Amino acid sequence: KAGVTQTPRYLIKTRGQQVTLSCSPISGHRSVSWYQQTPGQGLQFLFEYFSETQRNKGNFPGRFSGRQFSNSRSEMNVSTLELGDSALYLCASSLATGENGYTFGSGTRLTVV
Amino acid sequence: QKEVEQNSGPLSVPEGAIASLNCTYSDRGSQSFFWYRQYSGKSPELIMFIYSNGDKEDGRFTAQLNKASQYVSLLIRDSQPSDSATYLCAVNANAGKSTFGDGTTLTVKP
Numbered sequence: 001k002a003g004v005t006q007t008p009r010y011l012i013k014t015r016g017q018q019v020t021l022s023c024s025p026i027s028g029h030r031s032v033s034w035y036q037q038t039p040g041q042g043l044q045f046l047f048e049y050f051s052e053t054q055r056n057k058g059n060f061p062g063r064f065s066g067r068q069f070s071n072s073r074s075e076m077n078v079s080t081l082e083l084g085d086s087a088l089y090l091c092a093s094s095l096a097t098g099e100n101g102y103t104f105g106s107g108t109r110l111t112v113v
Numbered sequence: 114q115k116e117v118e119q120n121s122g123p124l125s126v127p128e129g130a131i132a133s134l135n136c137t138y139s140d141r142g143s144q145s146f147f148w149y150r151q152y153s154g155k156s157p158e159l160i161m162f163i164y165s166n167g168d169k170e171d172g173r174f175t176a177q178l179n180k181a182s183q184y185v186s187l188l189i190r191d192s193q194p195s196d197s198a199t200y201l202c203a204v205n206a207n208a209g210k211s212t213f214g215d216g217t218t219l220t221v222k223p
Contacts, residue, residue: 033209033210042213042215042216045210045211045213048209048210055208055209055210056209056210090157094209097205097208098205098208098209099162099164099205100145101145101147101149102159102211104156104158105156
């Protein structure tokens, strides 16, 4: 059974650019969550999509957005990149409500220069 | 007050000892509680989840939940050097949203 796949693994972008990250959940999983992980802030919840609808949202600015497709694959977009956006972005999937926990992908390491 | 708080750590135990990791949460409506393990340079991996008050055992791991005290703990018996990692406590108050603590780094010394 394939795990959660995130692409790309590494990205280097310049301030002001935008970036799109991709996540393919485990087959059959309909919930996809995105987290930002930094040494200083730990794992911070960005948003969660379920059946193509954003069901939960964290406290991030509007520059951070996402979407989910009918096949449950999800993308996350960050516009007007800032140096502080440098982080590991993790995608996690679950069947529906996450009551049995999440399976994480390997993450995308974003560096903004 | 943070929504999920963990022992600041780091925690160091000798091989074969019991490691005890603690977590408190602020939302009394929280329903599901999780422990994840994260090795350096890797993504978090789910090791235990618990919903009901009391203990839940899985091999060398025991999760304990006390909703009245808003407290979750993880005990690792017969600790091994391979258990050295950061342990993350997570809580679900809403369906689909997990809030994580900052983690406790455990080192098991041979």
